[in-house]
Structures are given as C-alpha cells and as structure tokens.
Amino acid sequence: MNRKIFFDTVRTSLFNSRLSADQVKGIEAIISKFEKLDARWLAYALATAYHETGGKMVPVSENLNYSAKGLRVTFPKYFSVADAERYARKPQAIANRAYANRNGNGPESSGDGWRYKGRGLVQITGRDNYAKYGIADDPDKALKPDVATAILFDGMTSGKFTGKKLSDYFGVGTDWVGARAIINGTDKADKIAREAKLFYAAILAAKGA
Structure with a gap:
C-alpha cells in the first residue's frame, strides 16, 4: 500500500487537511497490525479508532466531565433529573455511579467505575474487560500505544469485546453499519x-484499485 497516497487521501477526507505526527504514528500502528488482512477490516478498525478517540488516533482516557443535561442524554438509566444535577461535573463520581455493578465492577462505593473507566483506542470499560487482557491490576496500561493497538486488533478479530467480530460483517457480504x-x-x-467507507476508499486508492 502506498502510504503517501493513503495519508494524502485521508488528510483531506477525514482530518480537515491536517495530520499531526501523533495521528500519523497512531494510524501507522493500526495499519501495521491489520494491513495483511481484508482491506475492509483495516478500514473499519481505523474508523473505530477514529470515532473512539475523537480523531486523535492515539489511546485516550474517557472524558466523564458531563453536565447535568449530558448525563441525562448519555446515561439516562443511571441518573434521574435530581441525580444528574447532583453528579454534574464530577467525573470520578459519575464513573463510579454509571459503571457500578457492571462488567465485573463492584458497587458505586468500590471505586471500580473510575478505576476501570474507558481507556485505549476502543475505550474498554469494566474490570472483566481489563482482566481479559491481563491489565486489571494496572488499567493505565491500556493507554500505552502498543497495548492499545494489540487490544484493538485482538478484540475486533476474535470477538472478545462483544462476541461479534470483523469476519461476521466483512466476509462474503459487507455490512458497514452492522459491524458496530x-x-x-x-x-x-x-x-x-460513513467514516469506514472513507478510510476504505483511501486504502483502495493507495493500492491502485
């Protein structure tokens, strides 16, 4: 794959004509993991990282600094109107409430919600998901580029995140929407x-298709 053509294409179609050194490095790491596989797999992995990191393309920690309105939109099941007002702009308290008693986490008082908040290229959350990758004792490892890229690759190809994997959506047929x-x-x-299709178009252009 001609990397120059690829980066020239996505710089315009997805990155407002600007790519930082960190973004390029992050994209290169994902390409290196997926390049030998189906081009649609690579495109969807890149789009996933693009979405989950807000376009940064490097591992990030979940931003939980929600307003009361934001809490009601994002976590309506866990915050009443009164609760949302009380928890607003308190990221640690929000995490402990929203992620309590889920994915292997203890109750709100355990602090597991904050300890196992979203991190990485795919924002893994919950003690169980961190334990799958042997980093429950040091969840910040999910912010290391090599670890985050390995988690992205393994989870998307093996189905370890939700039981669904890339081959379920990109085999004989193609389901860009269902792959979420x-x-x-x-x-x-x-x-x-839509973002995955733009990455796919750049990959095809880089391969001379």
Whole structure:
C-alpha cells in the first residue's frame, strides 16, 4: 500500500487537511497490525479508532466531565433529573455511579467505575474487560500505544469485546453499519460506517484499485 497516497487521501477526507505526527504514528500502528488482512477490516478498525478517540488516533482516557443535561442524554438509566444535577461535573463520581455493578465492577462505593473507566483506542470499560487482557491490576496500561493497538486488533478479530467480530460483517457480504456491534451495539453506527467507507476508499486508492 502506498502510504503517501493513503495519508494524502485521508488528510483531506477525514482530518480537515491536517495530520499531526501523533495521528500519523497512531494510524501507522493500526495499519501495521491489520494491513495483511481484508482491506475492509483495516478500514473499519481505523474508523473505530477514529470515532473512539475523537480523531486523535492515539489511546485516550474517557472524558466523564458531563453536565447535568449530558448525563441525562448519555446515561439516562443511571441518573434521574435530581441525580444528574447532583453528579454534574464530577467525573470520578459519575464513573463510579454509571459503571457500578457492571462488567465485573463492584458497587458505586468500590471505586471500580473510575478505576476501570474507558481507556485505549476502543475505550474498554469494566474490570472483566481489563482482566481479559491481563491489565486489571494496572488499567493505565491500556493507554500505552502498543497495548492499545494489540487490544484493538485482538478484540475486533476474535470477538472478545462483544462476541461479534470483523469476519461476521466483512466476509462474503459487507455490512458497514452492522459491524458496530463488534464494539457497542448500534451506537453511532451510521456515522462510523460513513467514516469506514472513507478510510476504505483511501486504502483502495493507495493500492491502485
């Protein structure tokens, strides 16, 4: 794959004509992991990282600094109107409430919600998910580029995140929208599908298709 053509293409189509050194390095790491596989797999992995990191393309820690309104939109099941007002702009308290008693976490008082908040290129959350990768005792390892890239690759190819994997959506057929189930149900599925198609177009251009 001609990397110059690829980067010239995505710089315009996805990055507002600007790419930082960190973004390039992050993208290169993902390409190196997925390049020998189906081009659609690579495109969807890149789009997933693009979405989950807000375009940074490097491992990030979840931003939980929600307003009361934001809490009601993002976590309506866990915050009443009164609770949202009480928890607003308190990231640690928000995490402990929103992620309590889920994915292997203890109750709100355990602090597991904050300890195992989203990190990495795919924002893994919960004690169980960190334990799958042997980093429950040091969850910040998910912020290391090599660890985050390995988690992205393994989770998306093996189905370790949700039971769904890339081969379920990109085999004989192609389902750009449904593939979101690999990470998070249907959340922002259409948006990520559009981004994946742009990455795919850049890959094909770089391969001379």
